[in-house]
Amino acid sequence: MKKHIFAMAVVALAAGSAFAQANDTLAKIKSSGSITLGVRESSGLSYTLGNGKYVGFHTEMAERIISDLRKQLGLTALETKYQPVTSQNRIPLVTNGTVDLECGSTTNNATRQKDVAFAVTTYVEEVRIAVKANSGIQAIKDLNGKSVATTTGTTSVQTLRKNERAGGIDFKEVYGKDHADSFLLLETGRADAFVMDGSILAANISKSKNPADFKIVGEVLSVEPIACMLRKDDPAFKKAVDDSIKRQIADGSLAKLYDKWFLQPVPPTNTKIGLPLSDATKAAWANPNDKPMEDYAKK
Amino acid sequence: MSWDWQVFCQDTMDKEVVQGCFGKGGDITYLDWMLSAWGWTVSVSLSALVLALVLGSVIGTLRTLQGRPMVVRLGNAWVELFRNIPLLVQIFLWYHVVPTMFPAMQAVPGFVLVVLALGFFTSARIAEQVRSGIQALPRGQRYAGLAMGFTTFQTYRYVLLPMAFRIIIPPLTSETMNIFKNSSVAFAVSVAELTMFAMQAQEETSRGIEVYLAVTACYIVSAFAINRIMAFIEKRARVPGLIVAGGSGGH
Numbered sequence: 001m002k003k004h005i006f007a008m009a010v011v012a013l014a015a016g017s018a019f020a021q022a023n024d025t026l027a028k029i030k031s032s033g034s035i036t037l038g039v040r041e042s043s044g045l046s047y048t049l050g051n052g053k054y055v056g057f058h059t060e061m062a063e064r065i066i067s068d069l070r071k072q073l074g075l076t077a078l079e080t081k082y083q084p085v086t087s088q089n090r091i092p093l094v095t096n097g098t099v100d101l102e103c104g105s106t107t108n109n110a111t112r113q114k115d116v117a118f119a120v121t122t123y124v125e126e127v128r129i130a131v132k133a134n135s136g137i138q139a140i141k142d143l144n145g146k147s148v149a150t151t152t153g154t155t156s157v158q159t160l161r162k163n164e165r166a167g168g169i170d171f172k173e174v175y176g177k178d179h180a181d182s183f184l185l186l187e188t189g190r191a192d193a194f195v196m197d198g199s200i201l202a203a204n205i206s207k208s209k210n211p212a213d214f215k216i217v218g219e220v221l222s223v224e225p226i227a228c229m230l231r232k233d234d235p236a237f238k239k240a241v242d243d244s245i246k247r248q249i250a251d252g253s254l255a256k257l258y259d260k261w262f263l264q265p266v267p268p269t270n271t272k273i274g275l276p277l278s279d280a281t282k283a284a285w286a287n288p289n290d291k292p293m294e295d296y297a298k299k
Numbered sequence: 300m301s302w303d304w305q306v307f308c309q310d311t312m313d314k315e316v317v318q319g320c321f322g323k324g325g326d327i328t329y330l331d332w333m334l335s336a337w338g339w340t341v342s343v344s345l346s347a348l349v350l351a352l353v354l355g356s357v358i359g360t361l362r363t364l365q366g367r368p369m370v371v372r373l374g375n376a377w378v379e380l381f382r383n384i385p386l387l388v389q390i391f392l393w394y395h396v397v398p399t400m401f402p403a404m405q406a407v408p409g410f411v412l413v414v415l416a417l418g419f420f421t422s423a424r425i426a427e428q429v430r431s432g433i434q435a436l437p438r439g440q441r442y443a444g445l446a447m448g449f450t451t452f453q454t455y456r457y458v459l460l461p462m463a464f465r466i467i468i469p470p471l472t473s474e475t476m477n478i479f480k481n482s483s484v485a486f487a488v489s490v491a492e493l494t495m496f497a498m499q500a501q502e503e504t505s506r507g508i509e510v511y512l513a514v515t516a517c518y519i520v521s522a523f524a525i526n527r528i529m530a531f532i533e534k535r536a537r538v539p540g541l542i543v544a545g546g547s548g549g550h
Binding site: 087088091092109111112115152154155161162174176177189 | 311312314394395398399405409486487488489491495498499501502503504505507508
């Protein structure tokens with residue numbers, strides 16, 4: 001008997017209020033007059049300035065989606081609640097109804113599509129290699145016998161593992177606890193290269209003491225479609241979000257937003273990230289889709 | 300979300316569920332990976348424990364020497380240095396700061412640095428326990444030893460330490476268990492232990508709850524195993540009448 005109660009408590013804890021959740025986010029937003037937006041505290045596309053202020057390319061895009069939703073629902077006011085999420089809790093928070101729309105830096109992949117749905121891809125991340133400018137490393141094959149840093153808890157670790165196996169190259173992997181640590185490994189010479197999402201590399205280099213000492217080199221190791229995440233099986237809400245994104249692509253406002261966050265000085269330090277719009281992102285905008293990462297790899 | 304324990308049988312490269320849950324021919328499943336990570340956790344913890352016990356006993360003993368104020372002060376300085384700095388900060392000092400000051404340290408692997416950091420941090424705590432154990436003994440014990448004609452070393456070896464160590468077994472048990480739990484900071488400097496496995500595997504599989512539950516179980520099993528070993532030692536080392544309940548001074 002006691003065992004049953006314990007098991008039920010565990011299941012309830014894991015499932016959250018998923019059972020009680022009616023799968024009609026638009027109705028929920030309309031009746032409550034508020035929407036909960038999942039944001040990241042520190043990632044390339046969404047970050048905090050402190051004091052509950054969240055900014056970034058994806059955050060601002062989401063705010064525009066919410067404003068379109070408000071118009072569509074005919075509401076005069078729609079309150080946006082910002083809910084910071086982490087890599088660990090973002091999927092449970094979406095599935096249990098805490099977060100209605102998550103626009104951070106979530107990769108759309110097949111595993112996640114089993115639990116959640118994704119809006120059309122709005123940014124395509126390219127995994128690249130950052131090295132010291134004077135290191136002479138030009139491509140992944142030059143990493144043979146070198147040590148390569150990447151960050152624990154990222155998909156880049158898998159990318160690295162695959163490239164190592166496929167290319168017959170042998171390098172030592174060192175893992176930073178977060179991106180700042182991984183960059184420190186490169187800076188202090190504990191690692192010869194830092195493999196990570198291009199936007200994160202560019203941002204770390206732009207904030208370093210001497211940005212000219214570092215450069216991003218080599219081939220694109222993997223591409224990852226980044227998209228806003230929402231609950232599964234809610235076609236009306238997904239269509240509303242997708243329509244707003246397609247509108248923003250069509251009228252050029254998304255491109256302007258990209259320019260603002262990646263090519264102009266951005267807060268808090270007012271430095272330029274300086275990462276031009278990639279061909280992969282251009283392609284995703286030209287042909288809006290919600291294909292997972294696995295479909296990109298097949299090409 | 301529903302449970303998916305099959306995730307541990309997946310291959311780490313292509314995500315196919317492997318028969319028998321263990322990878323063959325160089326392939327690695329998440330279960331293989333977790334067991335290897337557990338091995339790293341246990342290696343880090345046991346190495347640090349040995350270092351901490353040796354250093355902690357020596358320094359704790361030195362701090363009770365009479366008529367050697369300089370030695371006592373050095374011991375006190377050691378304890379205060381290592382117990383006033385957060386463990387994670389100490390790990391970073393060893394990994395990033397020390398090698399910049401002494402380039403020779405660059406070549407030292409992260410594993411050794413973590414063992415040093417965790418061992419030194421814990422040695423300060425064990426030294427404090429050893430000191431309090433020795434000082435809990437009545438002064439008469441020391442004088443009796445010296446009156447027997449023992450040297451200071453012999454007094455410690457035959458009289459003070461055997462009693463002091465028996466008194467401090469319970470706090471030592473906590474400390475040995477703490478080493479296992481504290482070893483989780485090793486992930487910060489690239490040691491592939493359980494916490495790192497948990498963070499990485501949950502990102503790759505999106506099955507965080509299953510992964511964290513399994514890792515939690517590994518930590519509990521390791522810490523509890525140490526707890527049982529210490530309980531066994533406590534039982535075997537017990538001398539009837541040596542430690543009297545009621546606190547009449549431990550003899």
